[in-house]
Amino acid sequence: MKNVRIWFEKKGSARFISHLDLTRCMTRALRLSRLPVWYTQGFNPRVYMAFAMPLSLGAYGEKECMDIRLTEEVPLEDVARRLGERLPEGLPVRGAAEPVYRLEDAAWADYELFLEAGDPAGLMDKLQALLAQETIPVMKHTKKGEREMDIRPYFQGMEIHREEDGVSGRVRLPCSTAGSVNPALLLDALGQYTGEEPLVQITRKGLLTQDFSEFR
Amino acid sequence: MYPKEVEKLLPRVQKPGRYVGGELNSTVKDRADVDVRFAFCFPDTYEIGMSHLGIKILYGAMNQVPYFWCERVFAPWTDMEQLMRENHIPLYALESGDPLTAFDFIGFTLQYELSYTNILNMLDLAGIPLRSEDRPELFNLVVAGGPCACNPEPLADFFDLFFLGDGEEVDLEVMELYRRCKRENKSKKEFLRLAAQIEGVYVPSLYQVEYHEDGTVKSYTPTDGAPATVKKRNMMDLDHTYYPESFPVPMIEVVFDRISVEVLRGCIRGCRFCQAGFLYRPFREKSIDAIDRQCRALCESTGYDEISLASLSTSDYGELFALIDRLHTWTEPDKVSISLPSLRVDNFSPELMERINSVRKTGLTFAPEAGSQRMRDVINKNVTEEELLRTVETAFAEGWNRIKLYFMIGLPTETMEDVLAILELGKKVVDTYYAKKDRPGGRAVEVSLSAAAFVPKPFTPFQWFGQDSGEMLQEKQHNLRGANHSRRISISYHGAETSFLEAVFARGDRKLCRVLEAAFRAGQHFDGWDDCFDFDKWMRAFADCRIDPDFYATRQRPFDEVFPWDHLDYGIRKEFLQRECEKAYRGETTPNCREECSNCGAACFKGGICVEKRAHLV
Numbered sequence: 001m002k003n004v005r006i007w008f009e010k011k012g013s014a015r016f017i018s019h020l021d022l023t024r025c026m027t028r029a030l031r032l033s034r035l036p037v038w039y040t041q042g043f044n045p046r047v048y049m050a051f052a053m054p055l056s057l058g059a060y061g062e063k064e065c066m067d068i069r070l071t072e073e074v075p076l077e078d079v080a081r082r083l084g085e086r087l088p089e090g091l092p093v094r095g096a097a098e099p100v101y102r103l104e105d106a107a108w109a110d111y112e113l114f115l116e117a118g119d120p121a122g123l124m125d126k127l128q129a130l131l132a133q134e135t136i137p138v139m140k141h142t143k144k145g146e147r148e149m150d151i152r153p154y155f156q157g158m159e160i161h162r163e164e165d166g167v168s169g170r171v172r173l174p175c176s177t178a179g180s181v182n183p184a185l186l187l188d189a190l191g192q193y194t195g196e197e198p199l200v201q202i203t204r205k206g207l208l209t210q211d212f213s214e215f216r
Numbered sequence: 217m218y219p220k221e222v223e224k225l226l227p228r229v230q231k232p233g234r235y236v237g238g239e240l241n242s243t244v245k246d247r248a249d250v251d252v253r254f255a256f257c258f259p260d261t262y263e264i265g266m267s268h269l270g271i272k273i274l275y276g277a278m279n280q281v282p283y284f285w286c287e288r289v290f291a292p293w294t295d296m297e298q299l300m301r302e303n304h305i306p307l308y309a310l311e312s313g314d315p316l317t318a319f320d321f322i323g324f325t326l327q328y329e330l331s332y333t334n335i336l337n338m339l340d341l342a343g344i345p346l347r348s349e350d351r352p353e354l355f356n357l358v359v360a361g362g363p364c365a366c367n368p369e370p371l372a373d374f375f376d377l378f379f380l381g382d383g384e385e386v387d388l389e390v391m392e393l394y395r396r397c398k399r400e401n402k403s404k405k406e407f408l409r410l411a412a413q414i415e416g417v418y419v420p421s422l423y424q425v426e427y428h429e430d431g432t433v434k435s436y437t438p439t440d441g442a443p444a445t446v447k448k449r450n451m452m453d454l455d456h457t458y459y460p461e462s463f464p465v466p467m468i469e470v471v472f473d474r475i476s477v478e479v480l481r482g483c484i485r486g487c488r489f490c491q492a493g494f495l496y497r498p499f500r501e502k503s504i505d506a507i508d509r510q511c512r513a514l515c516e517s518t519g520y521d522e523i524s525l526a527s528l529s530t531s532d533y534g535e536l537f538a539l540i541d542r543l544h545t546w547t548e549p550d551k552v553s554i555s556l557p558s559l560r561v562d563n564f565s566p567e568l569m570e571r572i573n574s575v576r577k578t579g580l581t582f583a584p585e586a587g588s589q590r591m592r593d594v595i596n597k598n599v600t601e602e603e604l605l606r607t608v609e610t611a612f613a614e615g616w617n618r619i620k621l622y623f624m625i626g627l628p629t630e631t632m633e634d635v636l637a638i639l640e641l642g643k644k645v646v647d648t649y650y651a652k653k654d655r656p657g658g659r660a661v662e663v664s665l666s667a668a669a670f671v672p673k674p675f676t677p678f679q680w681f682g683q684d685s686g687e688m689l690q691e692k693q694h695n696l697r698g699a700n701h702s703r704r705i706s707i708s709y710h711g712a713e714t715s716f717l718e719a720v721f722a723r724g725d726r727k728l729c730r731v732l733e734a735a736f737r738a739g740q741h742f743d744g745w746d747d748c749f750d751f752d753k754w755m756r757a758f759a760d761c762r763i764d765p766d767f768y769a770t771r772q773r774p775f776d777e778v779f780p781w782d783h784l785d786y787g788i789r790k791e792f793l794q795r796e797c798e799k800a801y802r803g804e805t806t807p808n809c810r811e812e813c814s815n816c817g818a819a820c821f822k823g824g825i826c827v828e829k830r831a832h833l834v
């Protein structure tokens with residue numbers, strides 16, 4: 001048995017499918033690829049798959065990963081190619097490799113945000129003013145209900161740039177099974193404090209471990 | 217691909233995956249390479265439409281032709297619709313993202329009457345004029361097919377033409393004709409006149425209707441050389457009828473996430489309430505080889521791990537066990553399961569259950585349709601109480617403990633006694649469970665009885681029958697529920713109000729086009745969904761148009777009445793239906809097509825069961 005980590009993108013139409021839908025797509029593609037995947041044992045065997053932190057609906061994932069197990073040796077390039085051929089266009093495979101870290105070692109994620117605006121300078125000012133607030137309390141929806149949370153500590157170091165047709169930003173946020181901060185919280189705050197609701201594109205660039213090395 | 221402006225709406229709606237396309241196996245062509253573009257519109261949600269077999273067949277059939285391009289369109293749910301209207305985004309197709317106004321054909325499938333308002337809403341959302349006469353160009357033709365096309369009159373003003381019967385060939389022929397007419401710069405009128413000459417094509421604008429003073433039809437007069445009766449198209453040789461080798465695989469969960477392979481078309485049974493049982497005659501089977509080939513191809517292209525052997529009554533497939541055994545030779549090693557869409561009371565057996573592993577041990581569903589034997593004879597549902605009880609006994613012995621039984625109320629000649637017999641039957645099922653000595657330790661039996669209000673349909677022996685009034689249906693439901701004191705039995709109903717509306721439109725005429733439009737203008741759509749259905753608004757629409765819905769639904773019609781669908785020919789003769797109706801009132805049953813031919817008229821298609829030798833005659 002061999003663990004293989006598949007690297008893929010989640011883009012285009014596929015950005016709008018849930019994590020559960022993603023697992024279903026992957027199951028079908030793995031079946032189609034005819035790769036010797038390992039099935040879980042028990043009454044209802046299913047293709048074994050494990051993911052690092054799920055991506056939120058609508059976000060573009062540049063370097064997503066999923067672990068599978070193979071019962072026979074297959075060259076890694078072949079694994080990537082055979083699976084890639086069977087996935088919809090929004091889920092291109094970027095490679096297959098032996099896992100370096102355990103899935104639960106993921107601790108941080110780098111995000112890129114692009115906020116579309118007719119008046120980039122105006123939006124830039126508002127964002128800067130927002131980030132300069134002493135606290136930025138927003139309501140966070142959790143399983144247990146609504147909870148107020150100050151997001152300033154997470155976003156204060158965010159770099160923002162004025163672009164031709166909007167504002168871009170980069171931010172590193174906690175992303176682990178112990179707790180994650182969703183970059184969309186900043187947009188909630190923007191709406192709440194300035195009334196701005198720009199069209200936003202969130203990209204997760206990749207995951208990092210606790211000591212900020214690239215998750216591989 | 218969706219249009220860019222949709223992007224900012226998607227985070228604000230439920231299930232955005234409904235609106236984005238991009239599925240595996242969806243067909244994207246270059247606009248410059250195609251001559252005719254067809255938008256296949258399903259007037260319900262993505263999840264329901266993508267579970268429908270017809271769309272997959274026709275999508276594949278059209279896209280096989282290099283110069284045709286068929287795309288998919290579904291009704292956006294109310295949240296998305298509102299945002300689209302606010303942002304002036306017209307309804308678009310999932311493959312190209314182009315608005316419907318870019319298409320040569322806008323084709324709807326008519327699966328149930330309660331989706332009619334969605335059709336108008338979708339046209340409106342696309343900015344396409346609703347009425348055929350307001351679309352003078354040979355472009356944006358609005359067409360439809362599907363079971364409800366057997367009486368399309370309540371939609372006649374909106375559509376340019378209807379396809380009757382099997383669509384695999386006739387749709388393509390009409391598209392070819394269009395392509396030629398376009399090249400020759402013909403007018404829409406000329407095109408429609410030529411289309412009406414193709415078997416299976418009904419052009420409503422070529423027929424003039426006259427009514428009697430009492431509102432019933434006096435006559436249909438064809439004009440411009442249109443045929444006096446329009447015959448449905450029938451694909452006789454299913455082995456050689458187009459069947460897709462792949463279809464778009466939804467990325468989000470839909471109602472049926474599985475492969476469907478049609479194993480036969482038509483039905484031998486002749487249940488008198490069942491429209492499909494008559495519309496799709498004659499009964500035709502696909503060969504085991506063809507089914508096996510099609511199942512393999514679809515597994516190879518979709519990755520699904522379940523195959524449903526689809527048809528009106530799959531257990532009537534002549535060599536069912538041989539078929540399943542053949543499939544098992546490869547489905548078992550590939551971990552693919554096989555399921556049947558419905559089980560019949562009279563052939564449920566441990567052998568069958570052993571062969572289809574996907575039936576979950578939790579619940580089993582059967583449809584005795586009526587509670588008393590007398591009533592079952594009236595509707596020609598040839599199932600006896602002993603058979604049902606024997607079947608549930610088998611099921612209990614195999615480990616099931618939840619049984620769901622489907623019934624109808626409001627059937628012709630029904631008395632309160634017949635209604636209460638539904639409950640009696642339920643009780644006997646419960647007793648059967650407790651009479652069993654070796655039942656699994658301590659588990660209680662659960663029997664749910666579902667009672668739907670009967671809707672009389674065209675092309676059935678009950679097409680003359682006046683539906684029970686709403687009050688009568690409610691009284692029957694009330695009594696049935698009141699009589700139940702068992703905690704093992706639960707009773708559910710299917711709305712009397714929606715059934716009334718279905719009955720109006722199923723047997724309606726062209727005068728209803730106005731009502732439909734009025735109801736749509738009043739904001740009615742998704743009528744099949746409880747959270748959207750508003751009966752009072754509908755009644756207001758009827759009142760505003762000065763149309764009495766009871767004229768269509770509850771009025772008992774005389775045998776000599778001319779019906780709005782009499783000029784459409786599905787092979788079934790009206791005299792046969794009348795004979796069946798008279799037998800029903802006498803409580804006499806009719807043998808199924810395999811036992812004996814009853815001369816319904818479908819033999820005119822010269823094939824299938826009608827020409828097969830019957831065992832006892834040889």
Ligand code: SF4
Pocket residue numbers: 497498499809812813814815816817818819825826
């Ligand atoms: S003609 Fe006879 S065998 Fe054929 S469908 Fe009708 S009743 Fe059945």
